[in-house]
Amino acid sequence: xxxxxxxxxxxxxxxxxxxxxxxxxxxxxxxxxxxxxxxxxxxxxxxxxxxxxxxxxxxxxxxxxxxxxxxxxxxxxxxxxxxxxxxxxxxxxxxxxxxxxxxxxxxxxxxxxxxxxxxxxxxxxxxxxxxxxxxxxxxxxxxxxxxxx
Numbered sequence: 179x180x181x182x183x184x185x186x187x188x189x190x191x192x193x194x195x196x197x198x199x200x201x202x203x204x205x206x207x208x209x210x211x212x213x214x215x216x217x218x219x220x221x222x223x224x225x226x227x228x229x230x231x232x233x234x235x236x237x238x239x240x241x242x243x244x245x246x247x248x249x250x251x252x253x254x255x256x257x258x259x260x261x262x263x264x265x266x267x268x269x270x271x272x273x274x275x276x277x278x279x280x281x282x283x284x285x286x287x288x289x290x291x292x293x294x295x296x297x298x299x300x301x302x303x304x305x306x307x308x309x310x311x312x313x314x315x316x317x318x319x320x321x322x323x324x325x326x327x
Contacts, residue, residue, distance in 0.1 A: 182209070185226050193228055197236035205245055205260050206270050216246060216254040 183200045185193045204210040216222070219237060223230040237254060240246045248254045285295040 183222070183226070185228055187228075193226075194232045194235040194239070197222075197226075197233060198239050201236070201240055202243075202245060205256055207275055208270070210256050210260075212256050212258045212260050214256045215252075216256070218253060 182204060183197060185196050187193065189196065191199075201210070201216070210216075216237070217225070219230050219233045223233045226233070237246065237248070241248060241254075244257055245260055246254055247257045281299075282295070285292075290298075
């Protein structure tokens with residue numbers, strides 16, 4: 179399954195975080211659905227040419243977030259109710275997936291780098307209203323302490 183997963187060793191982002199975010203993204207867009215099997219730690223590490231401990235850390239963080247489950251004999255699978263599946267928690271509406279696809283296409287057409295596109299999106303998110311799901315017990319430090327982030 180390393181389709182779509184790659185590691186840039188020159189990036190400032192640690193390899194385990196690159197793997198974690200790419201798998202999370204694949205789950206969010208529905209490319210990995212609940213029950214989908216992930217490759218073993220050793221197999222993915224070998225495919226990517228990195229240490230098994232790096233993949234293990236990414237899997238551990240994904241498991242802690244509830245995105246994946248490790249099951250003896252069955253291996254590691256995408257958790258039931260994960261983000262991307264229909265009816266899953268935080269399911270991504272098709273309209274959002276379509277809008278993101280259009281944004282990526284426009285970015286490519288304009289010759290923008292992925293990093294610049296991500297910086298633009300992060301900047302817009304910081305200036306936008308707080309997320310609707312920010313309920314009790316969640317604090318937006320950027321509003322109270324603008325220099326904290």
